[in-house]
Amino acid sequence: MRRSLALLSAGLTLLSAGTALAQNATPHNLILFVPDGLRALKVTPETAPAMAAVRDKGVNFKNPHSLFPTFTMANASGMSTGHFLGDTGTFSNTIFTGYTVKPAGDTVVPFIENDAVIGDIDEHFGGNYLNEETILKLARAQGFSTAAIGKVGPTLIFDHTDRADRPGLHSIVIDDSTGAKNGVPLSDEMTAALTKANLPLVAPSRGDNGKAGDAKTPGTLVANTAQQAYFADVASKVVLPMFKDRKKPFVLVFWSRDPDGTQHNTGDSLNTVTPGINGPTSMAGIKNADNNLAQLRKALDDLGLSATTDVMVSADHGFSTISKESKTSPAAKASYEDTPKDFLPMGFVAIDLAKALGLPLFDPNDKNAPVADNAHPKAGNGVLGQDPAKPDLVVATNGGSDLIYLPNKDKKLAERTIKALLEQDYVSGLFVDDSLGRFPGTLPMSEIALKGKAATPNPSIVVNFRSYVAGCDEPTNCSVEVADTVLRQGQGMHGSFGRGDTMNFMAAIGPDFKAGYVDPLPVSNADVGMTIAQLMGLHAVAAGGLVGRVMSEALPNGITPKASDAKIVSKPASNGLQTVVKYQRVLSQRYFDVAGFPGRTVGLDAESGKQKTAGK
Known part of the structure; x- marks a missing residue:
């Protein structure tokens, strides 16, 4: 029934938007600019004038939403297909694939921001692990010129299939791996054009911007200017003139x-x-991204393309400062060579669960070597059980939330795992695969669009980490979250269900958008994909029904549907903890604001769990 309602909702908005765009028989051009990790309220005319101009002169989506888990690859899959994660199977940046991924270092928990890894997973899952068609593939099949330029991983996702032996027929893809053995090959046309423009055929590295430091050495003090200047030059000096x-x-x-x-x-x-x-x-870093957008918009002006080109700006997620503190974690009480005293090490969830469940812990990023006392898995991921090749439990470490997989679908083990997690002060909300049953203190994954037609294995438990506010009066600008990561306290992370991470920056301008319009309705990154498809006249055959909506209210003559607020509250666990989800609804579409245990998540105060609402 929910899929039918979602498809009906999408159909209604498609019809309304189609009426608004009927006068435009030939689609306009479109640029989707993604300032990765940009917090909505950090954009001002002083900090980011180019993005502020798009927002203030075009459409200001003042009620934006990242998809949860609020990670890059997850949201790239939503933008590129118009589907939620339950359909795309990109549940985070690191996922459990159920098989050993060789390009990721022979691990079952690959970090998927990597072109070769994406190709390997595609091959394993029938040639398209997303299980849905992407907007760039649909556009090029319809005869449009298409390109994706920028950060390795999410860039490729927009047209990730059929690329190895068809560089001249595939979308132009320029990312960190361009020119490398595992990068997407350049076509003869692009090679010649780059050479003519005196631009390298090999993408530059991040340089000092790529230095994360360690527990004693600070990380970078510079933005990613050199690499992104190359990408902006490729887009403005080569690709846009070629497309014209x-x-x-x-x-x-x-x-x-x-x-x-x-x-x-x-x-x-x-x-x-x-x-x-x-x-x-x-x-x-914010100003660097803004400069890139300004350069692209100037190129449109210089080429005479501004009047016929829509520009959509959508960050994949917000951002938070990392905390590594816990009073309850056994992992924080041990000593590690690379971790300050009393701080959580990376992989603390895997370490704590191994102790609580009495299961041996092995490192899937170190040839399944046993993890010794006072040590942690190299990348934080862990496989638990007597035989690491046939684990009982897998932890995929990500940052502001972690994924837990139970390959054997063991309901008793699920119950024990949930009990152990409910005892930790760094946890704020648990979501459990519907097939495992209902557990007090948790909510089913289907309630937050994580159960659909995904080809990749579905997580058994999604663990959201605690977040709070420190450093200023604006919560979404000063969110702090516990994070399971190699990065340090005081550096940055995302992935949680706090409003600091779910509130991304979104704006649009161009011939198919209203001018000077403030959109009060909730919108999401899944809506971005659906709206682009509508504007370009693209039609996909969907495998799943967890789809976004066309943002019709932002289009000339488009309808403006009504929105409402709702909440879902779990039954209390034995210690009284309840997972609460606050969301907004437009037609049958849910927009998830925040979730977790009241008082432990930014945007979810301690009173939130008292009024029980089904929210259905």
């Missing part, structure tokens, strides 16, 4: 690693949560 010469509509995706990469690695706040991600280095 072709005289047909185009879709260009530009994925700016900044401010995300700079906020992650910032060296402004070693081992302290203030200024955290609000120091000068992070602000330089």
Whole structure:
């Protein structure tokens, strides 16, 4: 029934938007600009004038939403397909694939921001692990010019299939791996065009921006300027002129690693949560992304393309400062060579669960070697059980939330795992695979669009980590979250269900959008994919029904549906903890604001669990 309602909702908005765009028989061009990890309220005319101009002169989506878990690859899958994660199977940046992924270092828990890894997973899951068609593939099949430029991983996702032996027929893909053995090959046309423009055929590295530091050494103090200047030059000096010469509509995706990469690695706040991600280095990352957008828009002006090109700006997620503190975690009480005393090590969830469940812990990123006392898994991931090749439990470490998989679907083990997690002060909300049953203190994954037609294995438990506010009066600008990561306290992370992470920046401008319009309705990254498909006249055959909606209210003559607020509250666990989800609804579409245990999540106060609402 829910899938039918979702499809009906999408159909109604498609019809309304179609009426608004009926006068435009030939689709306009479109640029999707993604400032990775940009917090909505950090954009001002002073900090980011180019993005502020798009917002203030075009459409200001003042009620934006990242998809949860609030990670890059997860939201890239939503933007590129218009589907929620229950359909795309991209549940986080690190997932359990159920088989050994060789390009990821022979592990079952690959980090998927990697072109070769994406290709391997595609091959394993029938050629398209997303199980849904992407907007760039649909557009190029319809004769449009298409390109994706920027950060490795999410850039490729927009057209990730059929690329190895068809560089001239595939979308142009330029990312960190361009020119490398495992990168997407350049076509003869692009090779010649780059050479003519005196631009390298090999993408530059991040340089000092890629230095994360360690527990004693601060991370970077510079933005990712050199690498992104190359990407912006490729887009503005090569790709856009080429597309103009072709005289047909185009879709260009530009994925700016900044401010995300700079906020992650910032060296402004070693081992302290203030200024955290609000120091000068992070602000330089925001300005760097803004400069890239300004360069693209100037190129449109210079080429005479502005009047026929829509520009959509959508960050994949917000951002928070990392906390590594816990009073309850056994892992925090042990000593590690690379972790300050009393701080959580990376992999603390795997370590704590191994102790609580009495199961041996092995490192899937170290040839399944046993993890010794006072040590942690190299990448934080863990496989638990007597035989690491046939684990009872797998932890995929990600940051502001972790994924737990039970390959044997053991309901008793699920119950024990949930009990152990409910005892930890760093946990704020648990979501459990519907097939395992209902557990007090938790909510089913289907309630937050994590159960659909995914081809990849479904997580058994999603663990959201505690978040709080420190350093300023604006919660979404000064969110702090416990994070399971190699990065340090005071650096940046995302992935949680706090409003600091779910509130991304979104805006749009162009011939198919209203001018000077403030959109009060909730919108999401899944809506971005659906709206682009509508604007370009693209039609996909969907495998799943967890789809976004066309943002019709932002289009000339489009209808403006009504929105309402709702809440879902779990039954209390034995210690009284309840997982609460606050969301907004437009037609049958849910927009998830925050979730967790009341008082432990930014945007979810201690009173939130008292009024029980089914929210259905």
